[in-house]
Amino acid sequence: MHIFNQGKYKSLHAQQAGELEHIRQQVLRDTEFRPTYHLAPETGLLNDPNGLVFDGEKYHIFYQWFPYGAMHGMKHWKHLITRDFQHFQEAAPLIPDELFESHGCYSGGALLWQDHIVAFYTGNTRNAENQRIPHQNIAIFTKDGKLLEKRCLLNQAPAGYTEHVRDPKPFVTKEGKIRFVLGAQRENLSGTALIYEMTDLNSTPQLLGELNLSDFDNGHVFMWECPDLLQVQNQDLFIWSPQGKIRESYAFQNNYHATYALGKYQDLHFLAQHVEELDYGFDFYAPQSIQGAEGIYYAWVGLPDLTYPTDEYQWHSMLSLPRQFSIKQGKLYQRPIAQVYAQCLPAKQYQIEGKQQIAHLDQSYLQFNAENQPFTLCFFANEAGQLLILHYQAGILTLDRTHTKQTALMQQFGEQRHCVLGELNKVEIFFDRSIVEIFLNDGEKVMTSRFFIPERENALDSSRPLCVSVAELKPIIFTG
Numbered sequence: 001m002h003i004f005n006q007g008k009y010k011s012l013h014a015q016q017a018g019e020l021e022h023i024r025q026q027v028l029r030d031t032e033f034r035p036t037y038h039l040a041p042e043t044g045l046l047n048d049p050n051g052l053v054f055d056g057e058k059y060h061i062f063y064q065w066f067p068y069g070a071m072h073g074m075k076h077w078k079h080l081i082t083r084d085f086q087h088f089q090e091a092a093p094l095i096p097d098e099l100f101e102s103h104g105c106y107s108g109g110a111l112l113w114q115d116h117i118v119a120f121y122t123g124n125t126r127n128a129e130n131q132r133i134p135h136q137n138i139a140i141f142t143k144d145g146k147l148l149e150k151r152c153l154l155n156q157a158p159a160g161y162t163e164h165v166r167d168p169k170p171f172v173t174k175e176g177k178i179r180f181v182l183g184a185q186r187e188n189l190s191g192t193a194l195i196y197e198m199t200d201l202n203s204t205p206q207l208l209g210e211l212n213l214s215d216f217d218n219g220h221v222f223m224w225e226c227p228d229l230l231q232v233q234n235q236d237l238f239i240w241s242p243q244g245k246i247r248e249s250y251a252f253q254n255n256y257h258a259t260y261a262l263g264k265y266q267d268l269h270f271l272a273q274h275v276e277e278l279d280y281g282f283d284f285y286a287p288q289s290i291q292g293a294e295g296i297y298y299a300w301v302g303l304p305d306l307t308y309p310t311d312e313y314q315w316h317s318m319l320s321l322p323r324q325f326s327i328k329q330g331k332l333y334q335r336p337i338a339q340v341y342a343q344c345l346p347a348k349q350y351q352i353e354g355k356q357q358i359a360h361l362d363q364s365y366l367q368f369n370a371e372n373q374p375f376t377l378c379f380f381a382n383e384a385g386q387l388l389i390l391h392y393q394a395g396i397l398t399l400d401r402t403h404t405k406q407t408a409l410m411q412q413f414g415e416q417r418h419c420v421l422g423e424l425n426k427v428e429i430f431f432d433r434s435i436v437e438i439f440l441n442d443g444e445k446v447m448t449s450r451f452f453i454p455e456r457e458n459a460l461d462s463s464r465p466l467c468v469s470v471a472e473l474k475p476i477i478f479t480g
């Protein structure tokens with residue numbers, strides 16, 4: 001075992017007595033923005049969901065985690081286990097302590113294989129010249145969450161690709177072989193994904209080739225992060241996070257994006273029938289499906305290179321609600337899973353006319369029918385005039401966080417996000433103190449965002465009379 005401790009590359013093994021407790025005290029100073037029913041790091045920075053797998057009884061949820069502050073330092077994998085998505089239990093994390101992961105355990109997925117949880121991940125390393133050398137590794141866990149062993153499978157990038165080769169997501173083929181899809185950058189600096197195959201855990205992964213995806217404009221895209229191949233209702237779905245798409249007024253509005261292709265995957269070819277962004281909000285990246293759980297997935301509600309107002313309290317980002325993909329009339333839909341709705345307390349009906357106080361609005365689920373008529377809703381107005389605005393007119397829904405607290409990096413890609421719809425009927429909104437997840441028309445389109453309004457009032461102001469149902473959500477409970 002190695003105890004890495006070089007600047008920001010500091011592992012949990014190197015912590016000083018009381019160090020994390022001291023950071024925890026700083027996190028506790030944040031009494032306004034910590035979520036109650038979303039997963040957020042106890043200290044430090046969370047990014048991608050990792051190693052999501054259903055073991056037949058329990059769901060294993062890992063995420064990228066730097067424990068010591070709100071920065072992208074030495075990445076660990078935090079490990080939680082849940083049966084119901086409300087009670088979560090801590091299990092063994094991945095702590096970088098081998099030379100093949102000396103600069104962090106980067107993202108990847110997991111499989112249930114011969115009764116064990118096998119996490120595939122990228123060991124980030126740097127050599128004496130500070131050059132990045134990606135390793136693809138596995139970590140084997142028992143189903144009750146104990147770490148048994150870690151091993152390196154590949155100790156360099158393949159020929160023809162740069163050092164940006166990472167984020168293996170495994171799956172089992174019909175023939176019972178293990179394959180993983182890996183994000184990559186070609187030597188000509190364009191993004192792609194590679195497919196590797198193994199006959200079993202002891203064999204060396206063989207590169208089968210690139211995933212050949214039709215109908216995606218890869219111009220300017222320099223890297224594909226966090227690829228994931230899965231099946232939803234007998235259709236193939238490829239989700240990934242391409243970096244470099246050019247910003248459009250109503251699409252690709254953030255710095256980086258999460259996209260999907262729905263179609264047919266065969267022999268390294270993905271014949272796409274539809275390619276689109278997954279989410280139209282300000283903060284959404286690196287979604288990953290839970291292996292063996294019928295299209296349930298989590299995403300990081302954050303983006304690379306962003307800062308947030310909670311950084312001063314030494315915590316950064318959270319995971320989305322667990323959601324599920326489904327297909328209706330050939331289109332991909334996304335909605336929170338049934339267990340999330342089951343965590344709602346009984347709903348109250350409000351007849352909103354103008355401004356109205358709503359108890360616990362910032363921890364609640366709202367639902368109404370817009371009947372495709374224009375509206376402007378202002379949420380959480382405080383005395384300083386800060387508020388969050390949701391505006392609908394003529395097929396365009398706009399989320400506006402101009403009048404909220406933002407960091408300069410949050411502002412740099414604009415303060416409004418738009419979502420284009422044929423028409424708008426059912427609107428579902430989940431608020432959890434500094435996150436909003438908006439599902440439109442039963443999940444036809446989604447907008448996920450952080451927002452920060454200090455000393456907010458739990459009030460809603462509507463431009464027109466609206467009948468809104470509001471239900472508070474039960475908080476997540478961490479068990480021993």
Ligand code: FRU
Nearest residue numbers: 048064075106107166225286
């Ligand atoms: C995506 C990502 C991955 C990488 C990880 C490092 O957000 O950049 O490509 O493995 O984060 O934390």
